[in-house]
Amino acid sequence: MLLTRRSLLLAASAAPVAATFGGAHAQAGWQPTREVEFVVPFGVGGGADLLARVIHKIIVEDKLVPVPIALNNRPGGGGATGIGYVSARKAADPHTIILVNGTTQITPILNPAAKTLSEVRPVMNVMLDDFLLFVRGDAPWKDAKAFVADAKTKPPKSLAFATGGTTDVMAITIFSKATGVEYNALNFNSGGEALTQLLGGHVQACMGNPLEFMGHLQSKAVRALGVFREQRFTALPDVPTMKEQGIQTPAFQMWRGMATPKGTPDAPAKYWEGVFAKVVAAPAFKAYIAENIASEAPIPGDAFVKFLADQEKLYRDLLGKPA
Amino acid sequence: MSVIQELATGLAGALTPWNMLMCLAGVFAGQLVGALPGIGPSAAIALLLPLTFGADPTSAIILFAGIYYGAQYGGTLTSVLISVPGEPSSVMTSIDGYQMALQGKAGVALGIAAIGSFIAGTLSTIGLMLLAPPLARMALAFGPPEYFSLVVLGLTALAAVGGSVLKGLAAGVFGLLLSTIGIDQQTGVARFAFDRVWLLDGVGFIVLSVALFGVAEVLSSAGMATQRPITKIANLLPSRAEWKQSRMPILRGSLIGFVVGVLPATGATIASFVAYITEKKLAKDPSRFGKGAIEGVAGPESSNNAAAAGAMVPMLALGVPGSGTTAIILGALIMFGIRPGPELFDKNAQLVWTVIASMYIGNVFLLVMNLPLAGLFAQLLRVPYSWLYPPILALCVAGVYSQANSIEDVWMLVGFGALGWAMMRYEWPAAPMILGLVLGSIFENSMRQSMTLSHGSLGIFVTRPISAVLLACALIAVLAPAVARWWRARAHI
Incomplete structure (x- = not known):
């Protein structure tokens, strides 16, 4: 029964x-x-x-x-x-x-x-x-392309990222490889701490998951410059993908x-x-x-x-x- | 004016029977988990989180905030009565609090802690209400170099905690060394783990503090447990003189706790250390500290409670977590569909002000609960020691095991407990070692983060103003006694 x-x-x-x-349900022989x-x-x-x-x-x-x-x-x-x-x-x-x-x-x-x-x-x-590239709301860069172009005019490692863990570091590595620019990475215990550093202006950018940054994104305290994804988010239609901006990164999730x-x-x-x-x-x-x-x-x-x-x-x- | 209006709206929201009940449940649960080593407020909130899905977010946040500041009261109980600090922020309390208990003044220690906590909790809630936005901006000014210098200032306390400067420093450095065990945050690679999976996370604070305070105390007293006279309980509430002695430490502790608590990631623990050192430095007779000085309880206890309200500042004003526990409360807000962020105060004013108002009410609950209980719990010490010790050991083992369900942690507890016994036997102070362990990782990581930021230049620590001021304070703290001695010596000539 x-x-x-x-x-x-x-x-x-x-x-x-x-x-x-x-047919995952075909073999219900064990329970x-x-x-x-x-x-x-x-x-x-x-x-x-x-x-x-x-x-x-x-x-x-x-x-x-x-x-x-x-x-x-x-x-x-x-x-x-x-x-x-x-x-x-x-x-x-x-x-x-x-x-x-x-x-x-x-x-x-x-x-x-x-x-x-x-x-x-x-x-x-x-x-x-997903991983997004965030900068402060008052930062000069409007998209990832402008961010990379600016980084290229400066000595290597001039722009610093705060990260909340190894996965964020890997996203930076992908970004760095695709753009041919070296960035500085400061590692923190959590995405929240990384966000605090970004808001305080101690670093120029963050790679992070949408969740921790959402409130700040809506209040325009931070801006998302791009996402490592094949298509744009339905929830965040204004955030372009990296590929759209000519940055050839693999989808990273x-x-x-x-x-x-x-x-x-x-x-x-x-x-x-x-x-x-x-x-x-x-x-x-x-x-x-x-x-x-x-x-x-x-x-x-x-x-x-x-x-x-x-x-x-x-x-x-x-x-x-x-x- | 508008603050008063907002608070009135908040009070109206907080005084509904349901929210009062949630507040009471929160502070009661907080008190309970604070007293148990191993399970802290963050775990308690995480465990209750699924139960509150679908409930009113305001009531849930009132409950969680209650657990958070209630835990600061509860941590005092075990620190004073059985020398087992339940939370990092009550380590300092157990130094003088336990000595007071041995002198039959457990009730006084608990009483002054409750009163101090109440005053500090209330004052810092007022601070939270009036100063949240500017203070939150101050917190943002703290980057890696500033944290490094703050920790340097905290570490100058190493020598001051114990009796002997040399032994204090040595124990502190050993604590710093212990903090390097495990996965390195900057590179993700394990250090000193000897291919043992259970060492990847290093030595836990709970393991070390329960071992060095709790287990070591039981071991070193076990030999004389049967002859040791049962402590006479002199009086249950602080006398007029004791109150007078504690008044200023409570106020200073509140201020220190609130300001330090605002800084993300440091919070209550550093606040309690700084408050203890401040009291010891200001005391007319510093030698009383470590032997049951009431200021040594009043200062840190007020400061850790004030820090709990301080940690709410960045959370409410900026939407960034000020401590591990507030990080979970933030997670809870998201679960309820409220986006924490800089606009929380404007967009969710009703929620924010109701929670702030509930903090006043919760502090009153805690005072009413704790003052009569102080006397009641102090009666525990009437139990003969030979009966008291086995359950204390059981509590130590259960507390350490329960935090990660790890039997290896229990073996570490045994090992460090034996070390703690030896340290007690040869009069080495335990607190600096714990201080070293707690501050070690922030010390190391903020230094390496700063150096990454500055491309390897040490100048970053002195060119940034806040960092330079903190380092100067540290220098003064180290040099002041020496200069004072020199001055006195010259005056005598």
């Missing part, structure tokens, strides 16, 4: 995205029989944790799984502590799901002792975060997705893929994406694995750490 109802619900809610998922642990390898209150709590809330409130599901924050080491816990205690356990993101992928590139994505089975990407422990069999992996497809389709998730000016990006199973391999190549290239 339960099973039939679930597959029905699944078929109904997955319908709009059925083309992408190509959890005891409590599921949802491991968040990041601290309570951060961006990754908030996403995990939204996903958790949707799974619980829409009754997407027939068993209780408990969140477990295991922060530390850029995701390595939490995933280390999974590989030590939950190997191949299909009753464990894990939140993974770009940071977990960067950690082992910089610190080979830390193992992250190699210890999990990626199940589905759920969203992408930070991914966030879900995984199960390494060695999870196919049937449970497919089951979770179906659950996450329903999470992404839920109105609460769409509202979360809209609030964060992020992009909904369900990439399931094998396509996700391939996507991650491409990202890994890009990250290694940007960080100067070839495999």
